[in-house]
Amino acid sequence: MEGSRPVKPGSSACLWLGLVSVAVAFLCTEARTTPIPPISPSNGTCTGNSKCHEGIILPIWYPEDPSMGDKIARVIVYFVAMIYMFLGVSIIADRFMAAIEVITSQEREVVIKRPNGETTTTTIRVWNETVSNLTLMALGSSTPEIMLSVIEVCGHNFQSGELGPATIVGSAAFNMFVIIGLCVSVIPQGEVRKIKHLRVFFVTAGWSIFAYIWLYMILAVFSPNVVQVWEGLLTLAFFPICVLLAWVADRRLLFFRFMHKKYRTDKHRAVIIETEAERSKGIEMDGKLVNSHFMDGGAASNLIGLIEGKEVDESRRDMIRILKDLKQKHPEKEMDQLVEMANYYALSHQQKSRAFYRIQATRMMTGAGNILKKHVAEQTKKCTSVQEVHVEEPEEYVSRIAFDPAVYQCLENCGAAILTITRKGGDINKTIYVDYKTEDGSANAGADYEFTEGTMVFKPGEMFKEISIGIIDDDIFEEDEHFFVRIGNLRVLETEDELLSPNSLPYPKAMLGFPTVATVTILDDDHSGIFTFESSSVHISESIGIMELKVLRTSGARGTIIVPYRTMEGLAKGGGEDFEDTYGELEFKNDETCKLVHVKIIDDEEYEKNKNFFLELAEPRMVDMSLQKARLLADDVPDRKLTSDEEEAKRIAEMGKPVLGEHSKLEVIIEESYEFKSTVDKLIKKTNLALVVGTNSWRDQFMEAITVSAGDEDEEDTGEERLPSCFDYVMHFLTVFWKVLFACVPPTDYMNGWACFFVSIIIIGLLTAVIGDLASHFGCTIGLKDSVTAVVFVALGTSVPDTFASKVSAVQDSYADAAIGNVTGSNAVNVFLGIGIAWSVAAIYWHMKGKPFEVQAGSLAFSVTLFTIFAFLAISVLLYRRRAHIGGELGGPRGHRLATTAFFFSLWLLYIFFSSLEAYCHIEGF
Secondary structure, X not given: OHHHOOOOHHXXXXXXXXXXXXXXXXXXXXXXXXXXXXXXXOOOOXXXXXXXXXXXXXXXXXXXXXXXHHHHHHHHHHHHHHHHHXXXXXXXXXXXXXXXXXXXOOEEEEEEEOOOOOEEEEEEEOOOHHHHHHHHHHHHHHHHHHHHHHHHHHHOOXXXXXXXXXXXXXXXXXXXXXXXXXXXXHOOXXXXXXXXXXXXXXXXXXXXXXXXXXXXXXXXHHOOOEEOHHHHHHHHHHHHHHHHHHHHHHHOOHHHHHOOEXXXXXXXXXXXXXXXXXXXXXXXXXXXXXXXXXXXXXXXXXXXXXXXXXXXXXXXXXXXXHHHHHHHHOOOOOHHHHHHHHHHHHHHHOOXXXXXXXXXXXXXXXXXXXXXXXXXXXXXXXXXXXXXXXXXXXOOOOEEEEEOOOEEEEEOOOOEXXXXXXXXXXXXXXXXXXXXXXXXXXXXXXXXXXXXXXEEEEOOOOOEEEEEEEEXXXXXXXXXXXXXXXXXXXXXXXXXXXXXXXXXOOOOOEEEOOOOEEEEEEEOOOOOOEEEEOOOEEEEEHHHOEEEEEEEEXXXXXXXXXXXXXXXXXXXXXXXXXEOOOEEEEEEOOOOOEEEEEEEEOOOOOOOOEEEEEEEEOOOEEOOOOHHHHHHHOOOOOOOOOOHHHHHHHHHHHHHOOEEOOOOEEEEEEEOOHHHHHHXXXXXXXXXXXXXXXXXXXXXHHHHHOOOOOOOOOOOOOOOOOOOOHHHHHHHHHHXXXXXXXXXXXXXXXXXXXXXXXXXXXXXXXXXHHHHHHHHHHHHHHOOOHHHHHHHHHXXXXXXXXXXXXXXXXXXXXXXXXXHHHHHHHHHHHHHHHHHHHHHHXXXXXXXXXXXXXXXXXXXXXXXXXXXXXXXXXXXXXXXXXXXXXXXXXXXXXXXXXXXXXXXXXXXXXXXXXXXXXXXXXXXXX
16 A cells, blocks of 8 residues: 555665653753752853743643643644644755745856867856855755844844854754765765865865854854854854855865866856766875876966866766767657657756755655656656647638749750649639749740740639640850749639729738749750759758768760769768768669669767768760760870861860860868757756746746645656545645645746745745744743754754755765755854854844843853864774775765764763753753
8 A cells, every 4th residue: 555655765764863852851840850969060051931921823731830741742832833833944955945046046158268269158046056056055955044044133132142143053063974874884885985176175074164163163162151242243254254265265266276177168158167076095185185187277267268178068968968878769759759868868867956856855744746747747747748639720711813923944955845824712613814934044935935925814623734835946155044934913703794803802812822933944955964962962850861962964964875974972971880881873864854762871979060962974885875985085096187177077076075174173061950959948947946946937936736646756856646545644734724825925927036035035034933932932831941852843843844855865866065065054054144144133232222142142152162063083084084985974884884974972861961961951062
């Protein structure tokens, strides 16, 4: 049964963590009742009681001193309400992250000049990947913690609180130890994940640790228990400084230009990224700069120089490779089906942002389904519905009279040229009259053809009529000539005796179509012919298969002529690489004026192709030439004086000898298949994840809100949806209120996502204010301090979506940047924005009143110090895991991964344990 499937490892780990958190909370409650040793602690928060206070939004639940039964009931209510609010924050954060994905996915076109002088147009992201990760992406995952800290200070008359700062530090600990520890163990057996952007990681990791060292310096060193204005503002200013340094490292500017690295183009839409070199032994990028080399900084910083070359088309080549592989695996599939399969494969395997993983985790957790599979299924339905719509051409109410075809050819000895005039559409029961007349071109009436004019009558039911024009034959050598035939003066027979022009009718029943002029070319038959191609060059698509090339015989068609031909290599290679070598002879019979040469073109499905080869005609020769004429034209005849009759005969024979024309050598230029290129272009556009997570109407949002979908991401990559499980239905009905409520948020298509961005952040602020009150009342009811409640419960609740997101990114990504970078970046942003904004506003407020802004170091300083020490240990372990015998930060041999996971989980448990003991003064803090 679907509902009885085993729990996934990520879910199991989070359940165990929740149980451990509850256990620690009750231990802390027990510790509160234990007599405190007679020490004189520095922690000024040791004293005090757990009396509940009025919240920012929620009032106190009276009576304040309930019985044990009422207290247990209140604890359950507060706990369930807090979990439900966490679900609400996760769902609105889903909308918030979707807006961020749309904003950071904005693109612009740039024109790139290649070394050979050619130009090509490609699309690049407007937002730098590193900048977007540290600003909007980190803000999206850290918004609840940041808003909780700011609202707590502003809502309590600008007095410092314990819940907000403790949540930030507790969330950082959970991210650093639990999320990374979980990601180490979920990697499939035998695989590893390494950090690719090492320099960026070092910058963000360094800043994430420095942020908490700086927090300790503010609380305990510069001005103990007081936050000054400059300290708050400097904390806030560290955020743009951190982003700037990470961008410098990413672009390899300043001192980073001397670090060993190589450039390449990202597979995702030509974003320029930078990859550190691989090392066979030791820790990569360990500061020793072994085998490092120096690159020209000008070239390194030149975007055009980075994009040039083959790597600029890497994403296209990957898409082409995917299509080819799918064609081989599924030869029975139609191209449209292959395109949708390739779309899902590319979406599943391309590098994704942390916003996407957060959205994916939240939606699967709340029964909204796998967004990739839903997106591909919806696209398939749209394509099917479009194909099923047959557009019927409107009925033609007007008869159109025109030549079909418009170009005719005939030999000089053909006697007459037959031209066809057709009637299409309208009422075929009408009688139509149309006049025709010949006009001179290079051919003259009376000398080359017979002047002809008259009236053609289309009787009821007749759809075509023929005109016969006499051709005059002569024995004079001359060029091919042409003349024209024009139709006009169309009339419709309305009654038996009345002919009306179309303009005189209430509405036209017949009119002249296109073309109204036909061209007739008279081919001279008194010469053996001039043999040539139609033009000097021809462009063909590589998907053409068998190419047909016309060899024309002009200015004569007398006798049987043999014309040899052969292909010659250019940039395109023969022998089956780009085309099949072709050679042979064309035999033109008497009066035959056209022959076809067939060449097989090899389709290797290149996105951009511009190769050429040549098809050359050799000297033609006559087959039915008389012996006397052959001797006269032979080049190896012994010198002897010709008689006057022989001279005249030779002159006539020379005039009639077949020769090559102007285009005896044809250049064939093989270009990429337009259909294939457009297919690849469409696929690349479809792989923009903003199209997957974004919405374009409120209708779509409400339909999505009330629809339950399967949420198991471990299915095979078939792109097909499966039926929802029992867990999906339960989670959907638990969260359907939030889904419908937040469907009112503006769609991400409005204002390029900014409307959704600002509305979502306001709603998150309101929800976090309620969560802060619930957490505070829950803690005081159960007997926990705000600092312990924040570290154990609030931090866990705000970090659960990030846990699932990092777990999915660790498994699906080829590198560890998304899983680990999410942690280090968010931890730094939490302090610089969450603490920086709240304390800056409060410090300025109290400074204007002439009073200091007091913040008791107490438990916060101790927690910060403890986290910093443990974070150093965690990062050291991650760097050690880059050694060759393990292979990377995540995954690796089973023993190493289990040991690493156990070590990281132990750090988190120790952090909670010691922070709780210090909060209740069982150990001495600061």
